[in-house]
Amino acid sequence: MTTESLLLDVQGLHAGYGRAEVLSGLGFQLARGQVVTVIGPNGAGKSTTLNALMGLLPARGTIRFDGVDLADTTLEERVMMGLALVPEKRELFGTMPVEDNLVLGGYRPMRLGVPGWKSGLERVYDLFPRLKERRAQLAGTLSGGERQMLAVGRALMAQPKLLMLDEPSLGLAPLVVREIFRIIERLRAEGVSILLVEQNARAALEVADYGYVLETGEIGLHGPARDLAKDVRVIDTYLGAARGKAAAEA
Incomplete structure (x- = not known):
């Protein structure tokens, strides 16, 4: 990934609530026009990651967005720079x-x-x-x-410049979930850069270019989304036995 194509570069990110540290040195990247997904179980730190990027939580580490270090920038400044978060509760x-x-x-x-x-x-x-x-x-x-x-x-x-989605499928009927992910696919085709945090690993990996598996505040696995969808560890933990059988037969 070249410096010119890099939109978001996160290194050594620590964040949490009070004395409880949730993220322990998180690092990941996102290129312009790319859909990157962060999947993982409840409590792994997915929403904490987005809140830290947005400036809603105090954080340590380096967050570079569009070539600019976000240290000491406020929520309002990050919004004006082009970060947008769709929170889990919609608000x-x-x-x-x-x-x-x-x-x-x-x-x-x-x-x-x-x-x-x-x-x-x-x-x-x-x-x-x-x-x-x-x-x-x-x-x-x-x-x-x-x-x-x-x-x-x-x-x-x-x-x-970067659309961040926090659990967009949460609490929605399956038919509506499919519609939401069709929209994400369309935005991807239009070149919109998206950071997608999801518990629905199957749907997320189908629309993403690259994926990170977050486990208790650290990246456990990462790689192209299509490769993660075939990884035995991801299948066993997040995609279920039926998907594992299908992948094995492919």
Whole structure:
């Protein structure tokens, strides 16, 4: 991976809550236009990783984003630099209409003076036609799948350099999960850089270019996503016996 292609470079990352350290010297990289997934069990530190990258948690180590060291930068500064996080809890403005939530997501390009930034609404509505149908509906009255779509759409309104998704499939019906991952595949085809944290290892590895397996705050395995999907250790722990049989017969 060349320096020019590298968008995110994390080395020796330590973070946690109070005296409880969750991440123990984490290191990984992400290239421009790449989808990288971090998979692992509950409690491994997946969400902690994203919160540390976003500046929501104090952290030690080196985080370089688009060639800039993020040490001593605030959450707001990281947002303006092009980091966008779709949190696990979505954190929408429930008493505001769908379209107002999306417009608020455009704060970054609006502040940067990007001409025609509101045209991003049409892109979001193209990705998520259901949001266009419900654009006047209060966000708090949407279904779980629609709220996830709105959270992703709001993040895309920021025109981020890196879109970070925290468990986008959590709590959603299988049909909705497939729809969310189809959108991730489409964004990948458009060249959007994505850091995907997921417990649904099978779905994550199918859409990602590269994967990291996080185990108790450290990287246990990493490699091209298609290789990890065939790795016996990943199959046994995350993909189940049925997937293991299929991989063995391939």
